Amino acid sequence: MATWSRILGVTAALTLAVGVAAGCSSDNSGTTSDGKVAVVASTNVWGSVAEAVGGEHVDVTSLYTSPDGDPHEFEANAKDTAKVADAGVVVLNGGHYDAYMETAPKNSDAIVINAFDIMEGDEHSGEEHSGDGHDAGHEEDDHSHAPGAVNEHVFYNLPVVGEVANSIADALAEKDSANEQYFRDNAAAFNNQINELRGQLAAIEASDPGAKVAQTEPLAGYLLAEAGLEDVTPAGLQDAVEAGQSPSARDVAATQELISSRGVRALIYNTQAVDDGTKALIAIADGAGVPVVDFTETFPAGVTDYIEWQRANVEALTSALAASATSTP
Numbered sequence: 001m002a003t004w005s006r007i008l009g010v011t012a013a014l015t016l017a018v019g020v021a022a023g024c025s026s027d028n029s030g031t032t033s034d035g036k037v038a039v040v041a042s043t044n045v046w047g048s049v050a051e052a053v054g055g056e057h058v059d060v061t062s063l064y065t066s067p068d069g070d071p072h073e074f075e076a077n078a079k080d081t082a083k084v085a086d087a088g089v090v091v092l093n094g095g096h097y098d099a100y101m102e103t104a105p106k107n108s109d110a111i112v113i114n115a116f117d118i119m120e121g122d123e124h125s126g127e128e129h130s131g132d133g134h135d136a137g138h139e140e141d142d143h144s145h146a147p148g149a150v151n152e153h154v155f156y157n158l159p160v161v162g163e164v165a166n167s168i169a170d171a172l173a174e175k176d177s178a179n180e181q182y183f184r185d186n187a188a189a190f191n192n193q194i195n196e197l198r199g200q201l202a203a204i205e206a207s208d209p210g211a212k213v214a215q216t217e218p219l220a221g222y223l224l225a226e227a228g229l230e231d232v233t234p235a236g237l238q239d240a241v242e243a244g245q246s247p248s249a250r251d252v253a254a255t256q257e258l259i260s261s262r263g264v265r266a267l268i269y270n271t272q273a274v275d276d277g278t279k280a281l282i283a284i285a286d287g288a289g290v291p292v293v294d295f296t297e298t299f300p301a302g303v304t305d306y307i308e309w310q311r312a313n314v315e316a317l318t319s320a321l322a323a324s325a326t327s328t329p
Ligand SMILES: [Zn+2]
Pocket: 072, 153, 217, 219, 242, 297
């Protein structure tokens, strides 16, 4: 008896110790020690969408939160990977934007939400989707929004972000059924705000149909397309800047001429992908009186809310177009 109770005692103490150690972040069931669903997102943009839907019933960790630097080049460390492994719900961009999230080991019952795949699912609805060989598939697809590769900046695709919010609500409802209505109400409220922003884009299209703009990389492509704007930047320039390479002299000259001749109504540039070449384009735009609009990949300092961020983006775009409309001879 004495021996058994001692053994049991030791076992209980060990179990407790393991439980406490794991309980620091998660009990490995995808739930935090205070009963919230553990959500891990690749960037604070996707994290904030999860936050908007999950509210007080989720514990959201975003791995990339810097307003500077290039999230494309982010590499997850061991601590980040452990966070992903403990998550109940994982929200990622997909399309090779945050490949480390796709490959990171996950809880066997974790629900993974891939925004790029949701977008692709929309485009391919009714078609047979060949599961494997993402890259091979893309090259053969006839996408209207970008020559060559599919634009992976899904967070500028407002309707898809709305769908991601609904998918997050589905996932959280599965993890925490008691709060299902709360998640669905939040997702509906988020989609109402998305629709308001889409209304502002429709207003741009109505007042400035087909206005030509340039952007240093395809960052805001979906947003510009929904606003009915035509991105006339040479594709080669955008591809090079996006890939962190030097664009060809011909593409640079063509883009500079486009801006200096005021062939565009605004120059949109990515503050997180700046080099001497993009700085030169901004200087030319300033000199020619072409409004420059700053866009970002992740939240600028001080911003924590997706809707607030996109509202500022849409308003900056609206103001730029208004300014160049009145200044056009
Ligand atoms: Zn980018």
